């Protein structure tokens with residue numbers, strides 16, 4: 034067997050040491066298709082949110098709303114560089130972005146068996162506007178859950194509604210950013226006893242109400258309702274009743290003869306005795322018989338005129354008279370302004 038046998042290339046007739054698909058290296062490089070790509074791609078773009086699809090599935094380009102960049106992305110995904118290309122450099126340029134078509138110029142350089150080769154061609158995108166499934170759900174008032182914001186033994190105040198609306202908005206935005214595309218509020222309806230939020234995603238509604246309950250000690254009841262069947266699966270719509278507690282962090286309550294301030298709410302309520310500074314945890318059930326004597330918003334700021342070992346002289350912020358009160362153990366010797374609750378008979382400094 035002859036080891037150094039030379040071939041001759043059938044295309045150019047020159048001798049070759051090796052043949053690649055029956056051609057010499059140069060002919061192989063010259064005839065190879067550097068970039069493989071379809072001539073045209075059909076894409077559907079949602080005019081409302083820039084989600085797009087090339088097949089059946091809608092793709093939501095996270096945070097990318099520039100159609101030019103989306104098109105380049107799609108083009109990139111649809112081109113395939115030949116595996117024998119070394120050090121390929123590909124540039125894609127949008128030309129003529131119209132309403133229904135867009136041309137992407139493809140230019141590529143690479144080395145194939147030491148031969149520099151260049152590729153130039155174009156890719157045409159046929160663009161169709163179509164409202165995506167998420168936007169059509171939103172437009173159609175789609176919802177999987179309702180969060181009913183109510184008050185525990187009271188009708189929520191405007192401030193409470195505002196505070197919790199903001200909380201719900203922020204949480205839903207976060208969940209949406211994490212990829213739950215139906216995490217949106219379809220509509221809000223003001224009711225006599227609170228506000229109803231219609232939520233596109235049941236998963237989001239559950240997360241939001243659980244988080245608020247853990248943080249604020251709201252009570253939460255969940256009632257799923259069978260609303261239909263789809264593809265053999267039962268479809269439920271869940272109502273989450275979220276009740277804002279009457280007592281909030283900072284409120285002052287009376288328990289027997291003690292005046293306590295709530296310092297933490299949750300499953301139980303933690304309080305501090307404003308006279309002796311002792312802490313006490315009270316269960317929700319025991320809270321039912323407790324009297325609220327001042328709300329957190331009633332607190333005023335008072336100037337501490339002087340501070341003795343056991344007493345404080347404070348300036349009443351309303352009458353501007355000086356009063357001497359017993360110094361609570363949680364107040365240090367600093368003569369700083371303090372939050373004060375002025376109750377009927379005596380004044381309490383809070384923490």
Ligand SMILES: [Zn+2]
Pocket residue numbers: 042043044045046047056057058059060061
């Ligand atoms: Zn050849």
Ligand SMILES: [Zn+2]
Pocket residue numbers: 079080081082083084164165166167168169
């Ligand atoms: Zn859309």
